[in-house]
Amino acid sequence: MTLEEIKAAVDAGNRVHWINSGYVVTRDDVGQYLITFTQNGSAIGLTSRDGTHLNGEPNEFFTEEIAEVCHEVF
DSSP states (O other), X not given: XXXXXXXXXXXXXXXXXXXXXXXXXXXXTTSOEEEEETTTOOEEXXXXXXXXXXXXXXXXXXXXXXXXOOOXXX
């Protein structure tokens, strides 16, 4: 995923991961995009300080596939 694709997915409410499902990309209250390790809450910026280079390879980011749930009403 490109930087723009990652940001758009996060902004749209999709869950974006880096490397594996233990790392989640989020946006904080001041608009910073972060990569957070869910086991201990440790976080780094999504990009370098200049905001142009991902802290990871583009092919290491992915969105979580969520199965659609259907409920029948009887």
